[in-house]
Amino acid sequence: MNAVNEQGTVNGSWRELLHFPLGKRMSKPREQGLTMIIDKGLGPAETRDILHVGGQYIDFWKLGFGTSALYPPEMLAEKVQLIRSSGIEVYPGGTFMEVAILQEKLDEYLYLAQNTGFTAVEVSDGTIDLPGEIRERAITRAAEIGLRVLTEVGKKEQGMPAPVADLAALVRKDLQYGAYRVILEGRESGVNVGLYDENGRLIRDEFEELLSLIDDPRALIWEAPLKDQQRDLIIRFGPDVNLGNIPPREVLALEALRVGLRADTLQTTLNRRAAG
Numbered sequence: 001m002n003a004v005n006e007q008g009t010v011n012g013s014w015r016e017l018l019h020f021p022l023g024k025r026m027s028k029p030r031e032q033g034l035t036m037i038i039d040k041g042l043g044p045a046e047t048r049d050i051l052h053v054g055g056q057y058i059d060f061w062k063l064g065f066g067t068s069a070l071y072p073p074e075m076l077a078e079k080v081q082l083i084r085s086s087g088i089e090v091y092p093g094g095t096f097m098e099v100a101i102l103q104e105k106l107d108e109y110l111y112l113a114q115n116t117g118f119t120a121v122e123v124s125d126g127t128i129d130l131p132g133e134i135r136e137r138a139i140t141r142a143a144e145i146g147l148r149v150l151t152e153v154g155k156k157e158q159g160m161p162a163p164v165a166d167l168a169a170l171v172r173k174d175l176q177y178g179a180y181r182v183i184l185e186g187r188e189s190g191v192n193v194g195l196y197d198e199n200g201r202l203i204r205d206e207f208e209e210l211l212s213l214i215d216d217p218r219a220l221i222w223e224a225p226l227k228d229q230q231r232d233l234i235i236r237f238g239p240d241v242n243l244g245n246i247p248p249r250e251v252l253a254l255e256a257l258r259v260g261l262r263a264d265t266l267q268t269t270l271n272r273r274a275a276g
Contacts, residue, residue: 021260021269022239028056028087032218033240033258034181036060037248038093038188038225041067046248047079054251055086060120060150060221060244064188066096068116080117090117094124094152097138102128110142123174124152126185132173139177149178150221154185154194164206168213175219181242186223188245200226218242230257231264 026033035058042050050058061083068076083090092113100109113121123138124130135151142149151174153167171182185194192198195207211217217237223245224230233241239258246254256262260269 021266022234022258023260025239025255025259028059030059030240032242034059034221034242034244035246035251035254036062036183036221036242036244037251038062038064038245039067039248040064040188041070042248044075044079044082047082050248050251051082051086051088054248054255055088057251057255058086058088061088061090062122062244063090063092065093066099068092068096073116077117084117084119089119089148091120091122091148091150092118094122095127097121097123098125098128098130101130101134101138106134106138107141110138110145110147114145114147118147120148120150120180122150122152122183123179124183124185126152126155136173136177139174139179143178148180150181150183151179152183152185164209165213168210171214171220181219181221183221183244184223186225186229186245188225190224190226190229190245194223196229200229202229202232227253227257227264230254234258234265235268 037050037058037060039047039061041064071079080090097106097109100106110121121142123135123142125135139149139151153162153170153174155162167184174182186196187193189200190196191200195203195210197203214220221242221244222229222233224233224243225245225247230243230246233243234257239260243254253262257265260266
């Protein structure tokens with residue numbers, strides 16, 4: 001209970017004083033409302049700062065693309081362990097595994113990822129053509145050795161959208177093979193890729209078609225690097241929608257959006273009150 005004392009100050013915290021307009025979020029470790037950030041090369045000090053300020057709001061930390069190969073090995077191991085110590089799953093980008101598959105070194109890749117300390121991997125075919133049997137083997141083999149498996153559907157190249165029915169079928173297969181969550185491609189730009197048009201807006205017809213073909217949308221992680229995308233998905237699914245490819249320095253901004261502490265989603269609360 002907050003009270004104003006004789007000096008005109010209030011005891012307690014902001015969370016005790018005010019409730020979140022869009023409701024309370026699930027706490028970690030959580031199964032829904034996951035936030036995945038994309039790290040394109042943060043140094044040790046920046047990593048510590050992000051963890052110190054926003055670690056409680058981050059669930060998955062992706063070292064983007066193949067950047068994992070470019071760190072000095074001892075620095076990479078130290079960074080991975082630092083991230084894990086904050087209760088965050090950490091994994092290398094899917095493009096990195098695509099290179100390993102092209103070079104027929106899938107098993108070696110998985111074991112080295114595990115030995116480095118990564119807790120998860122991403123299986124994708126954003127650039128390469130990945131036969132179904134190899135995709136299945138990558139998922140099942142990673143799961144067998146104890147890595148959490150995220151898969152990704154959708155191509156990275158602009159102007160090459162896959163039929164929505166094919167995406168939905170791939171989502172179902174990946175989950176059946178043992179994927180923990182399936183990521184919808186949005187790249188780090190969020191523009192003219194996947195279910196986003198050239199302005200970064202959701203292509204509504206395809207979006208709704210995908211949802212109609214998916215048994216449980218909670219199994220998806222939506223790559224949504226842009227604020228308007230995050231807002232639209234939060235309004236549609238609520239604060240505990242799974243979102244990915246969030247820039248590290250925008251973790252708190254996203255969390256504010258999730259709970260209605262930002263005008264874009266606070267307005268939703270006001271609109272609902274007016275309608276009710």
